[in-house]
Structures are given as structure tokens and as C-alpha cells.
Amino acid sequence: MSYESVIGLEIHVQLATKSKLFSGAATRYGADPNIQACIVDLGMPGVLPVINEDAIKMAIKFGLAINASITSLSVFARKNYFYPDLPKGYQISQLDLPIVASGTIDIRLDESEVKTIRITRAHLEEDAGKSVHEGFGENTGIDLNRAGTPLIEIVSEPDIRSAKEAAAYMKKIHSLVRYLEISDGNMQEGSFRCDANVSIREKGSTELGTRTEIKNINSFRFVEMAIDHEIERQIDLIESGQRITQETRLYDSTKDETRSMRTKEEANDYRYFPDPDLLPVSVSDDLINEIRQTMPELPDAKRQRFIDDLGLSEYDSEVLTTSRELANYYEETLTVAGNAKLTANWVMGELSAALNKDGLEITDSTVNAQMLGQLVKRIDDNTISGKIAKQVFETMWAGEGTADEIIEAKGLQQVTDTGAIEKLVDEVISANPKQVEQYQNSPEDRKGKLIGFFVGQVMKASQGKANPQQVNSLLKEKLQ
Amino acid sequence: MFSHSLVELSRLLDQRSISSVELTELFLSRCQDHNQELNCFITLSPRTALEHAKAADKLINNKQHGPLTGIPFAHKDIFCTEGTRTSCGSKMLDNFQPPYDATVVKKLNQAGMVCLGKANMDEFAMGSSTETSFYGPTRNPWDLTKVPGGSSGGSASAVAARLIPAATGTDTGGSIRQPAALCGITGLKPTYGTVSRFGMIAFASSLDQGGPMTQTAEDAAMMMNAMAGFDINDSTSLERETTDYTANLNDSMDGIKIGLPKQYFSDDVDAGTIEKINDAIKQFEKGGAKIVDIELPKTALSIPSYYVVAPAEASSNLSRFDGVRFGYRAEDPKDLLDLYCRSRSEGFGNEVKRRIMIGTYVLSAGYYDAYYLKAQKVRRMIRDDFQQAFKEVDVIMGPTTSAPAFGLNELVDDPVQMYLADIFTVSVNLAGLPAISVPAGFSSGLPVGLQIIGDYFSEPRLLNLAHRFQQDTDWHKQIPEGFTE
Numbered sequence: 001m002s003y004e005s006v007i008g009l010e011i012h013v014q015l016a017t018k019s020k021l022f023s024g025a026a027t028r029y030g031a032d033p034n035i036q037a038c039i040v041d042l043g044m045p046g047v048l049p050v051i052n053e054d055a056i057k058m059a060i061k062f063g064l065a066i067n068a069s070i071t072s073l074s075v076f077a078r079k080n081y082f083y084p085d086l087p088k089g090y091q092i093s094q095l096d097l098p099i100v101a102s103g104t105i106d107i108r109l110d111e112s113e114v115k116t117i118r119i120t121r122a123h124l125e126e127d128a129g130k131s132v133h134e135g136f137g138e139n140t141g142i143d144l145n146r147a148g149t150p151l152i153e154i155v156s157e158p159d160i161r162s163a164k165e166a167a168a169y170m171k172k173i174h175s176l177v178r179y180l181e182i183s184d185g186n187m188q189e190g191s192f193r194c195d196a197n198v199s200i201r202e203k204g205s206t207e208l209g210t211r212t213e214i215k216n217i218n219s220f221r222f223v224e225m226a227i228d229h230e231i232e233r234q235i236d237l238i239e240s241g242q243r244i245t246q247e248t249r250l251y252d253s254t255k256d257e258t259r260s261m262r263t264k265e266e267a268n269d270y271r272y273f274p275d276p277d278l279l280p281v282s283v284s285d286d287l288i289n290e291i292r293q294t295m296p297e298l299p300d301a302k303r304q305r306f307i308d309d310l311g312l313s314e315y316d317s318e319v320l321t322t323s324r325e326l327a328n329y330y331e332e333t334l335t336v337a338g339n340a341k342l343t344a345n346w347v348m349g350e351l352s353a354a355l356n357k358d359g360l361e362i363t364d365s366t367v368n369a370q371m372l373g374q375l376v377k378r379i380d381d382n383t384i385s386g387k388i389a390k391q392v393f394e395t396m397w398a399g400e401g402t403a404d405e406i407i408e409a410k411g412l413q414q415v416t417d418t419g420a421i422e423k424l425v426d427e428v429i430s431a432n433p434k435q436v437e438q439y440q441n442s443p444e445d446r447k448g449k450l451i452g453f454f455v456g457q458v459m460k461a462s463q464g465k466a467n468p469q470q471v472n473s474l475l476k477e478k479l480q
Numbered sequence: 481m482f483s484h485s486l487v488e489l490s491r492l493l494d495q496r497s498i499s500s501v502e503l504t505e506l507f508l509s510r511c512q513d514h515n516q517e518l519n520c521f522i523t524l525s526p527r528t529a530l531e532h533a534k535a536a537d538k539l540i541n542n543k544q545h546g547p548l549t550g551i552p553f554a555h556k557d558i559f560c561t562e563g564t565r566t567s568c569g570s571k572m573l574d575n576f577q578p579p580y581d582a583t584v585v586k587k588l589n590q591a592g593m594v595c596l597g598k599a600n601m602d603e604f605a606m607g608s609s610t611e612t613s614f615y616g617p618t619r620n621p622w623d624l625t626k627v628p629g630g631s632s633g634g635s636a637s638a639v640a641a642r643l644i645p646a647a648t649g650t651d652t653g654g655s656i657r658q659p660a661a662l663c664g665i666t667g668l669k670p671t672y673g674t675v676s677r678f679g680m681i682a683f684a685s686s687l688d689q690g691g692p693m694t695q696t697a698e699d700a701a702m703m704m705n706a707m708a709g710f711d712i713n714d715s716t717s718l719e720r721e722t723t724d725y726t727a728n729l730n731d732s733m734d735g736i737k738i739g740l741p742k743q744y745f746s747d748d749v750d751a752g753t754i755e756k757i758n759d760a761i762k763q764f765e766k767g768g769a770k771i772v773d774i775e776l777p778k779t780a781l782s783i784p785s786y787y788v789v790a791p792a793e794a795s796s797n798l799s800r801f802d803g804v805r806f807g808y809r810a811e812d813p814k815d816l817l818d819l820y821c822r823s824r825s826e827g828f829g830n831e832v833k834r835r836i837m838i839g840t841y842v843l844s845a846g847y848y849d850a851y852y853l854k855a856q857k858v859r860r861m862i863r864d865d866f867q868q869a870f871k872e873v874d875v876i877m878g879p880t881t882s883a884p885a886f887g888l889n890e891l892v893d894d895p896v897q898m899y900l901a902d903i904f905t906v907s908v909n910l911a912g913l914p915a916i917s918v919p920a921g922f923s924s925g926l927p928v929g930l931q932i933i934g935d936y937f938s939e940p941r942l943l944n945l946a947h948r949f950q951q952d953t954d955w956h957k958q959i960p961e962g963f964t965e
Contacts, residue, residue, distance in 0.1 A: 039580055043800040045573065045807075046560045046582060046679040048714050078796050080843070082820055089799020142804070271843035273852060276686035276793055278715050 001239075002203045005231045006211075007160035007196060009223075011173050012151050013183045014127065014191035015058045021126045021150035022049030022092060029189045033132070037144035043087030048277050051076075055150040056281060058182035059099045059124050060291050062152060065180055065298055066119055068103025070288055076124075076278045080271045084142050085129035093153075095272045098123035099281065100152075105176070106300060107168040111314055117169050118157035127151050146190075152182075158197065158208070163227035167220045170194055171322075174220075175299055179324040193218045198230045200238070209234075210244040214251050214258055226251035230258050302327055310340040319348055325362045329369045336373025339380045346376050350393050367396050375403035388412050388464055415466045418474075421458070424466065425474045428457045439479055451475055482510055482642045483959060486551055486699035489645060493540055493550045500540065500550030504533035504594050507552040510643045511596060514963065517624060520638035522557045522615045523565050524597035532594045539592055548706055549592030553646045556635050557598035558605055559585050559690070560679040568681045569603040569613040569631075572801050572808045572827035582679020583711045584648060584690050591706035599647055600634030603829045604798065605655055605683040607631050608901050611892055612831040619888070620663060621960040622926055626885035629659030635693045636663035640927075641963040646703060649693045652683050653786055654880075654905025656691050657917035661880035661929020664919045664958060666946065667693045668700045671936050672912035673718035676711035682797040684790035685716070687909040696956055697918060697946035701725040704939065720937070728940040729947040734768030736945070737873040743779040744878030744904055752923025757879045760920040760930045763952055764877075764945070772873050778865045781858050782907035787899055788842050788855035789910070794832075795839025801827065834895065863911040866933075875945065876933040878904060880917040884926035904931060914939050918946045919955035927955075 020027055023040035040047045063070045075097040078090040100122035106114050127149040132141035154173060160166050174192055177183040185192045199211035214230055217223045229251075234244055248267070249258040297305075299321045306317035320330045330347050337343045351372060355365060375396065379389045384407060395406045407413060415421060429436055432454070439450045451472070458471045481498070492498050508526050515521050529552065536550035560566045560578035562585075567573045581589070588595070602612040610618040610633025618633040620626040621641035628637040632649030636659035639647050649656040651669035660667025668691045675690040682688060692703035704725040711717045738761065745754060765771060803809035803823025810822030828836070842851035869876060882903060891898040908915045913933055920930035930949075934942045950956050 042805060044560075044578065044580070045566070045568070045576065045681040045800070046578070048678050048716075050713060050715050080796050080799060082799065082802060084802075084804050084816065087800060087805060089802060090796050269845045271796070271840065271845075271848075273792060273796070273843055273848070276684075276716075277682075 003200045003231075003235055003238075004203045004205075005161060005227070006158045006199050006201060006208060007162075007166050007227060008158040009156045009160065009166060009169060009194050009196055011154040011170065011192070011194040013154065013173075013177050013185070015055050015150040015152060016181065016183050017052055017054045017058065017150050019052060020148035021052050021055050021124065023148055025148065027149050029186075029191075031145055033141070033143040034145060037129070037147060041087065041144055041148040043089070049092060049275075051278060051281065052150060055124060056099065056283070057287075057291055058150075058180075059122065059152050060283065060288060061180050061182055061295065062122055062154075062177065063100035063103060064288070064292055064295060065176055066100075066103030066105050066122075068100045068119065068122070070283055071097050071099050071101055072283055073097065073280045074099040074283070075280045076275045077272045078275045081268045083128065084140065085131050085144070085147065087129065087144060087147055091126060091128065092275055092278070093125035094123035097280070099283070105169070105172055107165065107172050108318060109165065109168065115159075115165065117159045120155045120157050122152045122154045125151050125153060158199075163224040163231070166196060166227050167224045170223050171220055175322055175324075179296055179299055181296070181324075187218045190218065194223060196223060196227055196230075198227055198234070199244070200231060200234045210246050212244065212246065212258075213248045215248055215261065217251055219253075222251060222253050225253070225256055226258060229256060233258065296324070299324075299327075310334075312340060312344055316344045316348065320344060323362070329362050329365070332369035333373040333376065336370055337376035337380060339376060342380055343373070343376050346372060350390065354393075354397050366399060367393070371396055371402055378403055378407060382414055382416065382467065383407065384412055384414050385464070385468060388414070412465060415462055416470060418470065421462075421466050421470050421474060424458050424461045425454075425471065425478055428454055428461065429478055432457070436479065451479070454479070481506060483957075484645065485695050486548070486645055486702050487696070489551050490547045490702070494545070496540065500533040500536040500594060501530060503550065504529050504552050504596070507644055508596055511638070514641055514643055517619065518621060518637050518641060518643070519616055519618050520600055520634040520641070520643060521554065521597045522567055522569070522600050522613075522634070525564055525595070528564070529594050529596045532589075536592045536594060546591055546706075547702055548588070550594060551646070552594045552596050552644055553588070553648070554597050554599045554635065554638060554644045555585060555595055555648045556601055556632050556650055558601060558650050558681050559648060560681065561585050561595070561598065564598065566598065566681070567614070568605070569601040569615065570828065570832070571614040573681075573806075574614065574808065576807050578679075580679065583676035583713060584707055585679060587706055587709070588648070593706070596644060599632070599638055602631035602633070602655075603832050604681070604794070605631040605650060605652055605688075606794070606831050606835055608654070608658060608898055609886070609888075609891065610634060610659070611888065612829055614829060617888055620885050620926075621963055622664065623885065625887055626926065627662070627888055629662035629881075629885065631655040631659075632667075632693060633659045636660050636665055636667070639663070639665045639693055639695065640960060642959055643963075646692060646694045646699055648690060648707070650680060650683075650688055650690045651905075651909065652687045652689075652790060653909050654902045656693060657880050657905050657915060657929065657931060658902065660693055660917040661931070662885040662927060664927030664929075664955065664960075665693060665695060666697050666700050666916065666918050666950075666956060667691065668704065668916045668939065668942070669908065669914060670704065670708065670939055671718075671914045672909075673716050674708045674914075674937075674939070676709070676714045676717050678711055678713040682793075684793040685797060686793060687786075687790055689909070696950055697916065697943045698726070698729055698950075700916070701729060701943045701947070704943075723937075723940065725940060725943055728944045731941075731944045732768065733764060733945060733948055736764075736769040736875065737772050738764055738769050739772050739774035739869055739873030739876045741774050741776040741779065741869070741876060741878060743776050748882055749879055750883040750923055753879050753881070753883060753928045756921035756923060756928040757877070757930055760949065760953075761877060763949055767948060767952075774869050774873060774876070776865050776869060776876075776907070778858070778862045779903070779907060782862055782910055783899055783903055785855045785858040785862065786902070786906040786910055787838070788851050789859060791835040791839030792842050792852050792855075793839070795836045795843065798828075798832070798836055803827070831895070859910045862907050866907075866911045866913060866935075870935040874934070875938070875941065878931055880904060880929035880931040884923050884928060908933055912936070914942055916942045916946050918949060919958070920953075921955050
């Protein structure tokens with residue numbers, strides 16, 4: 001039998017606000033335990049939450065970017081459950097009237113196929129603290145620095161049909177929130193994580209199977225592995241005549257397996273109700289328009305512009321717009337270099353390779369956009385050849401100055417003086433009479449290949465600096 | 481001296497006829513002398529009180545003082561006071577010293593008032609008799625075998641016995657007005673959002689409101705000037721122009737329309753109480769007010785609605801008391817669940833547990849619509865009831881309680897009967913309206929309270945009517961026997 005998987009993702013994105021969702025405490029990552037937890041975050045008796053307006057604006061920004069409707073009067077609700085890292089005994093979240101409702105996002109499956117994923121909602125909520133199990137013997141330590149940090153939870157419709165699509169969707173959302181500068185998207189630090197709802201059904205069926213929820217996936221690779229694993233597990237169960245239990249499962253990346261955390265029967269009754277400490281959040285059209293003005297160019301629009309205005313290929317445009325930082329780097333390089341295709345090749349080629357090798361992010365690149373731009377410009381204006389440029393790039397990467405400085409210092413300017421090149425050509429011809437004879441006796445279609453020998457010799461004699469095109473045409477002329 | 485109102489004490493301090501230290505010593509010694517029989521206070525803080533009094537005297541000597549500077553008072557033990565135990569009447573918080581001051585505490589400190597201690601109350605403000613306090617019941621100074629009402633019973637009893645000239649209280653379903661009525665003092669429950677809830681330990685967030693408990697309406701107005709105002713730390717606090725609550729005290733009541741709801745004068749109400757309320761209304765008529773018979777048809781629904789909404793919010797508000805970060809923690813917990821279960825079952829009293837259970841139940845999946853949502857609908861109907869009435873009349877009057885103070889232990893085992901005692905007060909909280917209770921005489925030797933309910937932000941009018949009434953009567957000046965010296 002052939003199966004189809006039905007997948008929906010809930011992505012939790014930590015917003016890049018300076019302070020928490022309901023208090024003035026800082027949200028900086030990595031502080032000593034509990035120093036960023038004020039009385040409100042500690043859930044002290046008598047304290048009250050006050051909404052952080054920046055978080056509201058960031059959520060609206062996200063809503064606008066996915067063409068969603070922004071709820072004019074959205075409501076915060078309490079989700080009640082006991083846990084030591086949840087100081088108030090409830091999490092302030094949104095249930096019935098989330099700030100963002102019904103949007104869409106396009107994901108690219110391959111060069112020709114684009115799929116639209118519907119987003120049911122995105123709501124604001126506060127994060128919990130952290131339980132620390134190491135270093136306290138039989139006890140558990142509680143770090144409430146993260147408690148109250150603003151999140152948006154982005155809930156997709158079950159439109160995703162494979163683990164690959166899930167990863168593409170997750171990447172797209174990740175890129176979007178970074179474009180919007182509403183999150184740093186740092187997955188190691190937990191700023192971007194997701195839960196996956198997975199079910200399978202017979203291909204062609206319109207009914208939904210029983211789903212399981214896989215919790216807390218924090219990488220693109222794991223989302224693919226976890227879902228693939230879960231699909232397989234469900235198929236095995238069905239094929240062996242068993243039933244799927246509705247449950248929450250945890251993905252263990254070291255063993256590449258999911259295991260049960262709790263079944264539906266064990267699930268909490270969260271007793272949601274509107275938080276009486278907070279008034280409904282009213283969002284005016286004026287505010288929405290104001291935020292619309294501050295929206296950056298979004299990845300899809302940028303991609304299209306790269307194709308239409310810069311003449312880049314679909315593939316290059318896609319790669320260069322995967323992150324706002326990369327796109328910015330490319331565009332800045334281009335303003336200096338002035339050749340879109342050549343610049344794209346260098347950014348995606350030498351630069352990416354060097355970054356990868358050293359494990360650096362584009363924002364930490366040793367060679368900045370201005371420097372790379374100058375180098376590409378020197379190729380484009382024939383000062384150096386592409387081959388020499390690679391040498392210059394390596395020197396730049398090692399921190400030994402700008403392209404022009406290196407070219408100057410090492411005398412790497414291309415030789416374009418016809419007289420000088422002619423002299424070298426003559427020398428090579430007279431030093432290799434055998435080869436000249438062989439060349440001249442060969443049929444035309446072989447000559448192209450044989451000329452390579454002479455070009456190589458001339459280039460060698462010029463230490464690579466002679467302009468290859470000039471060498472080529474001079475040789476052809478002289479060897480006639 | 482101890483029987484003076486705030487206004488009189490303020491004048492004496494201003495004239496430097498007495499110092500704040502002298503006043504503080506006087507009231508402290510009264511508190512210490514009488515606390516054993518009344519049990520009004522959970523904590524007395526003589527040392528810090530005298531420090532504050534000295535500071536107040538300095539301000540007065542430098543003529544940098546306000547009308548309340550140097551006047552002793554007490555806070556209900558629900559307001560967080562930095563460094564001073566704030567128990568909320570519960571074993572759960574018996575060891576709790578807040579690291580911060582409530583906004584109301586800050587404001588009254590800034591006004592220069594001298595806090596002598598923390599007044600007894602029903603545990604987490606859940607009760608109508610102050611009998612649910614972990615620290616034992618407060619007694620009614622008019623009859624030590626009777627309750628003072630609740631939950632602000634410690635505050636009411638202490639002001640009635642003149643152990644302090646004024647106190648703060650909080651009112652979720654009548655917790656300022658009912659004890660004020662049963663102890664024969666003046667108590668104002670302001671419009672929801674007028675007094676900051678920040679630092680006031682939450683019982684039912686959408687109903688809780690702090691307010692003054694004083695001898696007179698004029699004193700309540702003075703206190704309100706210091707207590708009220710927008711607070712950025714309380715999202716439900718209202719941003720409005722500053723009101724001078726003393727400005728309209730002497731306004732004429734000529735032509736004011738007073739509505740008397742049929743439902744507040746039913747046969748279930750104590751005859752002596754009705755008689756006193758009718759006498760009071762005649763006073764207002766004499767002053768030129770017009771009496772209008774009105775209906776508040778949804779009155780009977782207020783108790784069931786209140787006892788769904790309030791416990792629902794409470795069950796969530798009290799979740800933070802889990803033994804993890806502050807407050808009572810059970811000894812040697814086996815595991816996390818044991819820590820939760822025992823800390824909470826050992827730390828909370830029965831009435832609190834009862835309400836947590838009711839609240840948890842009404843919010844549960846499958847019951848939410850039938851209880852919580854329906855109660856919220858009823859709540860809107862009750863508010864509409866009042867809005868309808870205020871199209872016809874300026875204020876509504878009736879008894880604050882259906883009977884004078886009941887006996888200690890009389891209703892402890894009958895919670896529903898106890899809940900029904902709130903019938904005339906809870907609807908005001910459900911609607912978020914302001915209301916005041918003023919002494920209107922005695923029934924069987926026990927004080928009777930007249931409740932005046934107004935539309936939103938009509939506190940100046942309520943205080944005006946109460947003040948004018950107190951100009952013509954002396955019920956508010958009566959001091960219970962045994963406390964006159």
C-alpha cells in the first residue's frame with residue numbers, strides 16, 4: 001500500500017525585544033542564572049504583567065510579511081499548569097483571538113515547483129524558565145532568566161506532505177524572521193525551535209489519520225530526520241495491524257528515534273481563560289500602516305528582482321536571498337564591483353567556500369563586501385585574471401590587505417602591453433621548433449588543442465600576468 | 481485624641497499641637513492594649529512606625545508636609561510591604577517578606593502616613609467574617625462574640641475600636657463595605673481601575689479593588705486623594721485626570737435622584753436594618769433628594785455568577801503558591817508532585833481550597849462554557865441592569881448587608897449561607913462600580929450600614945452624599961463600649 005504523510009508545524013520564534021513580554025527584565029542570552037528575572041518574572045505575590053509594545057509590533061510585522069490578517073482586538077489567555085520553571089503556575093499566551101490569523105508562505109521544492117503553505121495563526125506568548133538537572137545532586141536547579149521572554153508561535157495548516165517540505169518550510173520561516181529582524185533565529189540558543197504534528201494516510205484518502213506530536217526540534221536536519229523516522233514508525237505500526245496512539249513524542253537526535261512523552265489521556269487540561277490582568281490588545285489601522293512602512297524587501301521580492309533586474313539565474317537568486325545578511329553582502333559587493341553575474345559567482349564560490357572552511361557566518365567574514373567588490377572589479381576591468389584573483393583572494397583572506405594593495409605589492413597586474421606579450425610569444429615560438437612544426441602540420445580541428453601548450457608556456461613565462469586572450473590571438477597569428 | 485478623625489488629626493499636626501511621634505505612640509499603645517481581645521493585627525511594627533513618625537515630624541517642622549503626613553494607619557495584610565511580612569492571612573505566606581512595596585503602600589508612604597502594622601483578614605481575602613485567617617478570627621468591638629465581617633475585618637475592627645484612625649482594605653465582593661457596615665465605620669470601594677492593584681495580592685483580578693476604611697466620608701476622600709491614580713505597572717488601571725475627592729464634599733443634594741431597588745428591601749432583610757435604612761433615606765429626602773423606586777432584576781443572579789468568576793480567577797492566581805520559590809514548603813518532599821501536593825494542602829486553609837477546587841472545576845474542559853462563560857454573560861447582564869438604572873437615577877441606596885454582624889462560628893460550617901450574605905455587595909464588583917458604606921444606626925445593638933452605589937467614577941458624588949449625611953447624623957461618631965478610653 002502506498003501512504004501519504006500529513007504534517008503541520010508549530011514553530012516557536014523568540015522575538016528580539018530588549019526586554020521581556022510582560023516585564024522590564026533583559027532578554028540577553030547567556031547571563032548568570034536568575035539575574036535577568038525580576039519580581040514579575042518570579043511570579044511574586046501581587047505583581048502584574050504589562051505588555052511590551054515592541055513584541056506586538058514584531059508580531060504584526062510577521063503577520064504582514066505572510067499576508068495574514070491582523071486581529072484588531074486580540075486577547076491574552078492563561079494556560080494553567082504546574083511546573084517548577086513556570087513561576088506563576090500559568091503561561092500567558094493567546095487562544096481564541098491570536099494577534100495574527102490566516103496567512104500564507106511559499107516554499108520552493110525545486111527549481112520549478114513552488115508550494116503554498118497556509119499558516120493558521122501566529123500568537124504571542126511568554127517562554128518558561130529552564131530546569132537545570134546537572135550540578136544539584138538529587139535536586140533540580142531553576143533558571144528563570146528565560147521566563148517571560150517573548151515568543152511567537154507560528155502554527156501551519158497540515159499542508160506539508162514530506163519531511164523535506166517540512167525542512168523547506170522551517171528554513172523559509174527562519175529566513176523570513178531574520179529578514180524582518182524580529183528574531184536572531186539562533187537555534188543553538190533555542191531562539192527558533194519547532195514541534196511537528198505527523199500523521200499518515202492511504203494515498204488518495206481525504207481523511208486525516210491519528211497524529212502524534214514531536215516536541216522541541218531545534219535544527220533543519222533534525223526536523224527532516226525526526227519526521228522521516230516518525231512516518232516510518234507509523235507505517236510499520238499500521239502494516240503490522242496496530243493503531244497509532246495520539247501522543248506527544250520526543251525526538252532523540254543521538255539515537256535518531258522518537259519516544260513517547262505522554263498520551264492524550266495524560267495530557268494536561270490547561271483551563272485556558274482570558275487573563276484578567278491584561279486588557280485586550282487593540283491594534284489600529286494607523287499602527288499597521290506605520291509598521292508597513294518599515295517593512296524591508298522580503299526574500300521572494302528580492303529574488304524576483306535579482307532575476308528581473310540583475311539577470312541572475314533562478315538558482316543564483318534563490319541562493320543569494322536565503323538570508324538577509326547574504327543578500328546584503330551580495331548587493332554591497334555588487335555596488336563596488338559592478339558585474340552582477342561575476343559578483344554572484346565570487347560570493348557563492350570562493351567566499352562561501354572560505355567561510356565554510358573557517359566555520360564563519362557571512363557577518364563575520366574576514367573579507368568584507370567592499371574588499372571583495374574591489375577584487376571582482378579588478379577582474380572585470382582586466383587588471384588581473386580570474387586565476388590571479390584567486391591568489392589575491394587567499395592573500396586577502398589571510399588578512400594581508402586589500403585587493404589593490406596586494407596586486408600592487410606583488411606586481412600582479414595583468415600584462416596587456418602588446419609589445420611585451422609579443423616578445424614572450426616570439427621567445428616561446430623560437431624555443432620550441434618541434435612543436436611549431438607539429439602544430440602547423442595538424443588539421444584545423446586539432447590546432448585548437450595544440451595551441452594550449454604555447455599559451456601555457458607564455459603564461460608561465462609571464463608568471464601568469466599576461467592577458468590570456470591577447471596571448472591566444474597573438475599565438476594564432478604568429479603560428480599561421 | 482484617639483477618637484479624632486483624619487481631618488482633625490491633620491489640623492492638630494499642622495498646628496503642631498501634637499507630634500506624629502506622640503500620635504504614633506498613642507495609637508501603638510492602643511493597638512498593643514487591645515489586640516489580644518480583638519486580634520485586629522497580624523503584625524505590628526512599632527520600630528519602623530516610630531522611624532516614619534520621626535521623619536514625618538521633620539517634614540512638618542520644615543513645612544514640607546501634606547494633609548496626611550504623620551497620621552498613623554494600618555494596611556490590610558494583603559498589600560506587599562518591603563521587608564515586612566505580608567501573610568495575606570495564610571500559613572502559606574507566614575514567612576513571606578516581599579522584596580517590594582505595593583503601589584498603594586508607596587503612595588501612602590509618599591503622603592507621609594505612618595503604618596503601624598498589618599491588619600488581619602480572611603485567608604487570601606476569601607471570606608466574609610475574618611474567620612478563615614490562619615492567625616485566628618478578629619472580633620467585632622461592638623460585641624466580642626460577633627464577627628467583624630470580612631475579608632477586611634481586621635481593618636474595620638481596628639478603626640471602629642479607634643486603635644487606628646484609618647486603614648486600607650480591599651473589596652472583591654464586599655470585603656471593604658461589609659466589614660465597614662458590621663463595625664460601624666465608613667468604607668469606600670472605588671470604581672475598578674481607580675486604585676492600583678500592583679502589589680495587592682490577587683484574589684480575583686477582575687473584581688479586586690483597594691480602598692479606604694475610615695471613620696468618616698471626608699476622611700475617605702482624603703485617603704483617596706493619596707491612594708488613587710493611574711499606575712503604569714497595572715494594565716487595568718485607568719488613565720484619567722487627577723480627581724480631588726474632597727472637592728465636592730459639600731455640594732448640595734438638592735434634586736439628586738436616589739433609586740431604591742425593590743430587590744434590596746425584601747422580606748429576607750432584617751427588620752431593624754430596614755428601619756434604619758429608611759430613616760437614613762428620609763434624611764436625604766430632607767436634604768432635597770428625590771426618591772425613585774427602581775428594579776435591579778438580576779440581583780439574585782449575582783451570587784452564583786460571582787461564585788463562579790471569583791474562584792475561577794483565584795484558582796489560577798493562587799497557582800504560584802507551589803512551595804518552589806517563596807512561602808510555605810512541605811518538609812522532605814518525596815518528589816515534585818509530593819512537594820506541590822503537600823505544600824499546597826498544608827499551606828492553604830479549607831475555604832481557600834474549596835474555592836480553588838470550584839475554580840478549577842468551572843474552568844475545566846467540558847465545563848467552561850456551562851459555568852465560566854455563562855457566568856461572564858450573567859455578569860454583563862448585571863452591569864446592564866445598573867446601566868439601565870443609572871439612566872433614571874443618580875445613585876442607588878440600600879442596606880450594605882441583609883443583617884447585622886452574625887456570631888463567631890455561626891456560619892463557618894455553612895459556606896453557602898456565608899456566600900449569600902454578600903448578596904447586596906457582589907453585584908457592584910461584577911459591574912466594576914463604586915460604592916460606599918456608611919454607618920446608619922444600630923439594630924439589636926449592632927451597627928447597620930447604608931450602601932450608596934454610583935455610576936462609574938461617581939466617587940465624588942458618593943463621598944458628597946455620605947459626607948452630607950454624616951453632617952446630619954452622628955452614627956459614625958459612636959465608639960463601642962470598652963474602647964472609649
